[in-house]
Amino acid sequence: MSVRNFRGVAEVASPPRRVRRVAFGRQRIDAVLVVLELVIVTILLAAATQQRWPAPEAAVFVALLGTGGLYRSRLNASALEVLPRLAGFCVLATLAVVVVFDPTTPILRAGVEALGVASVLFVVRVLYYAVVRARRRSKPAMRSRTAIVGGGMVASKILQNLEQHPEFGLEPIIVVDSDPLPEIVEWGTPVTDGVENLREIVMRHNVETVIVAFSRTTDQNYVSPLRQCDDLDCEIFIVPRLFEFVHLTNDMDRVHTIPLVHVRRSAQRAWCWHAKRLVDLVVSSLALLLVSPVLLVCALAIAVTDRSGPIIFKQQRTGRNGTLFHLYKFRSMRPVSAATSDIDWSPDRSLRLTAIGRFLRKTSIDELPQLWNVVRGDMSLVGPRPERPHFVEQFESTVPSYQHRHRVNVGLTGWAAINGLRGDTSIDDRAIYDNFYIENWSIWLDAKIILLTFKAMLRGTGS
Structure with a gap:
């Protein structure tokens, strides 16, 4: 790799470290503008309602404006560019604040106050963006x-x-x-x-x-x-x-x-991503307690019907950033050597599946011990399904973007899995679906996948 310009070969000098802008979510947030408008709205609310503590209402108001992307750092710093959205979200935010904090306020008065606040904030932005543009030009x-x-x-x-x-x-x-x-x-x-x-x-x-x-x-x-x-x-x-x-x-x-x-x-920039691990820990721990009777019954059923191997099947899988861990499942098949199990992509299940194992796989109950993997931090509730290291090595060299699915924790269930891409299905499609999940992650997408997983379990459409 070389660096050049019209004067010949040259290296760009390593710059000093600079103060970074705030990123509360997946986009940069103009923190100065947030604080400025929070103060302005607080003053306006205090003057209009004579409240002693208008700060909570102001915080809710500004937070609602933030949902409309009104505090995203912008290249084109122009108040006119955002005026229509600013006015619209000021009306919505005012109505929400009125409903929550002062439901007796007449609608007409709330509308007038909303337009008044929008006008003041527009003027604030005209001045603020003028300063921003001037500083960018001069410095x-x-x-x-x-x-x-x-x-x-x-x-x-x-x-x-x-x-x-x-x-x-x-x-x-x-x-x-x-x-x-x-x-x-x-x-x-x-x-x-x-x-x-x-x-x-x-x-x-x-x-x-x-x-x-x-x-x-x-x-x-x-x-x-x-x-x-x-x-x-x-x-x-x-x-x-x-x-x-x-x-x-x-x-x-x-x-x-x-x-x-x-x-x-990346989802990992969003504040809600950092809550994902806490949710995983709490939900998986509670789930283990709730399904413990089911786990006990399944363990007894396996022990009684087939004594050819252990109750819990343990196998090495590849997790986030290529980290290896042991995944746990209820054993549903008659055991073979570890060497065969680790590299056998499509075993003859009709010969190896046990009677209870067929039911466990159909209902996906065999996956429940992985809740312990979630508690341990090896996995998440939702994410790309983990694969064996032998096949990960093969797929990364033959399937475009397969390695990118390991940017996040693997999951107990996932977007590819609930769309039928499990078992002996297209690896290319799995990589596409898993990377789609990562690029489009949200709390709602996780909730949607979990709901669809329950639906699949009830319908018995597991592997």
């Missing part, structure tokens, strides 16, 4: 260190726009492309090849923003490098293909006339 340190991935015409236009409009707050420090256009090289921003080393480039140069502008490299070649940046403290924007025909939505940003899709970053 390069206020701009985000930016890497542009791609060296074609779009990248060239972005470089030009960012030089002419520093108020967008982006400072290009490096272009990543193995075959950039001559004008990119002549621009003066250092150019490096090796998009496959994007994670290393981001870390080495303390990059805060990545803009994927594409070039001659096929789209598939960008997927793995971008996923490897999941846990890094940087924002990722993608210029849509045929962007001239793309309609700008509220979740997008722009550099002058070029729309940018803000990549919904």
